[in-house]
Amino acid sequence: MLAKSMLLVASLLLVTGCKLELPNFGSGGISGPLTLETVTFERAGGPQCPDAVGTTPENIRCANVRLIYPKIVAAGTPAAVAAMNQYIQAQLLEYSDAEGKPPATPDELTSMFVADYNNVPEAAGLWEMVREVEVSFASEHLATLNIRESGYTGGAHPFSGQRYAVFDVNTGQQLTLKDLLVAGYEERLNLAGEQAFRRARGLGANDSLEEAGFWFASNAFKVNTNVGVSGDGLVFNFNPYEVAPYAMGPTAFTVGYAAINELIPDSSLLAALAR
Incomplete structure (x- = not known):
């Protein structure tokens, strides 16, 4: 055998x-x-x-x-x-x-x-x-x-x-984002996340995500739940195939605390890092 x-x-x-x-x-x-x-x-x-x-x-x-x-x-x-x-x-x-x-x-x-x-x-x-x-x-x-x-x-x-x-x-x-941020954080986090994502990918503010090769639903950016905490901000990563073809590789980016400070309540464990 x-x-x-x-x-x-x-x-x-x-x-x-x-x-x-x-x-x-x-x-x-x-x-x-x-x-x-x-x-x-x-x-x-x-x-x-x-x-x-x-x-x-x-x-x-x-x-x-x-x-x-x-x-x-x-x-x-x-x-x-x-x-x-x-x-x-x-x-x-x-x-x-x-x-x-x-x-x-x-x-x-x-x-x-x-x-x-x-x-x-x-x-x-x-x-x-x-x-x-x-x-x-x-x-x-x-x-x-x-x-x-x-x-x-x-x-x-x-x-x-x-x-x-x-x-x-x-x-x-x-912990998840719901444990760390205020209720209703999604829209404002997505806006800050898109700016960081575009910087990481070298895209202009008005560049089409779809034409750049990404497949976000309705061509509208949305952060995922693959998020970590660092000293500088929330770190996100999109894996290959998640929002783009394999050949485009992964996309990692950081949303700085200054950009989402209003989303972090004083009671959050993030407050000590963000303030």
């Missing part, structure tokens, strides 16, 4: 402990209670992986999984630690086998990915899945997780995607 002849190689689990070292996202600075360990997991499997004797670029048949993520060690409360770690694991292990069963561990994820590779008769070369989670910003009250995925499973080109998740570091609650 192919499953029994499958060569499993390159099993690696690296854990390094460190105090959170975060990039500075502008004038807001970095502070807060988060401490984390960085974990790297990598495992490959298939009939002919790179470490097997006789493997060449022409005969390689292998599937590889690589995960890089933070293990939250400390936050504002133990509940916040548990909630953030649970969320991170859910993002890393988002997959299922033929019966719809999700993996419970990175090893199970890899086994399912390798099995899918082996079940494709014409599969050749290298399949790859890379998932990375990083804390891209943290303050006394808020933290942004940046979740990225890339890889290749056959087809015309590789796949890639990115999403943000914002957490209250003292409760572990995942």
